Amino acid sequence: MSAPARDLSPPPTAEIEADVADALAEDLGSGDVTAELLPDIADSAYLLCKEDAVVCGRPWFEACHRALDPDVRIDWRVAEGERVSKGTVLALLHGRARALVSAERASLNFMQTLSGTATVTASYVEAVRGTGTRILDTRKTLPGLRLAQKYAVRVGGGVNHRIGLYDTVMLKENHVRAAGSISAAIADARAKHPQLPLIVEVESLEQLREALGAGCDRILIDDFDAPTRREAVRIARGAPFDGRIPLEVSGGVDLAGLRAIAEDGVDCISIGALTKHVRAIDLSLKLGPPPG
Incomplete structure (x- = not known):
């Protein structure tokens, strides 16, 4: 590719x-x-x-x-x-x-x-070249230089994540807890912000299946160990979901372990260190x- x-x-x-x-x-x-x-x-x-x-x-x-x-x-x-x-x-x-x-x-x-x-x-x-995995940035930028640093990420071959808190909806644990379930939180977000991309963070394979069924634009699998991550990829790419919703890995990712994560088949890896360190x-x- x-x-x-x-x-x-x-x-x-x-x-x-x-x-x-x-x-x-x-x-x-x-x-x-x-x-x-x-x-x-x-x-x-x-x-x-x-x-x-x-x-x-x-x-x-x-x-x-x-x-x-x-x-x-x-x-x-x-x-x-x-x-x-x-x-x-x-x-x-x-x-x-x-x-x-x-x-x-x-x-x-x-x-x-x-x-x-x-x-x-x-x-x-370069570390993920040939795997099809994209490298994303985060909002962990130098104050006042977000657009400049996100431009630099693109120049380096990376892809921009959301620019701020206004251009993408991201559902995390607190939203799921308040809504009662992944599905309810997704429905609420779609109703209030139908025009915005929707990213959902999941903490288990059960939540992953629920998010895939409810529908969103990307699913963040945070802190999954390698076997669970590979199973998440298998589920997301198998029937009936067929890889329609990309999977993102974030948190605790360094250059040494990057290739192994990409080879598990995830679509995106977001790296705060690109702009923070x-x-x-x-x-x-x-x-x-x-x-x-």
Whole structure:
């Protein structure tokens, strides 16, 4: 099975510009007193990647520099989503020296964070390659950067779960307890939010059969051991359900155990670590031409 094409569509421009405005306001405050010491002349710079990575964050990097110098020229040497090796020069910049320096930290913060998210996502996607299992993100994102990080997940080859609490209904133990049963909770959710996707978490094979019979858009089998998980797949894909409702695994999943879970036949695995345990990629922006 071939991998689906990555969605490299960034968030709306207004969202990116708002992210950048907040970052620059945080960094610059009343003015960059250090950059003022530099002559305000035309200069060049280069963006260096200091480790292997998947490149992500170009729209934010560009917006940071253009906010301070609308005439800056950025010549990218790599594409968004491209894998690069340590020592790769990602871009050459030409603009006003003070603006290049003032935008440096904010632009790098976006680029290193989003490249980190894309890079770790790509490693999870690679681990399940050929199984048909999709890697999903979660809502465990850095405050204020949810759309940016979910974009980075897509760049890394992953798939976005719900964006927030408003675009998908997710039924868990408390909802089932309040409604009295899985079926009753599903009926209530469908009646109140018929236009929204519905995900149901189940805690047993009995609840799984009930959710499959009642109907929903995805079923979350959380904390099932391997034999129970494989039986859940057999039930969901057998008659009369015939695999119409995909199964998702979540919780306590790490890279080492990922392949085994995927090979059990589940459709999706959601990983909070993609956006929660962020390790920034080591990048630097240096004035002057690149070496060599």
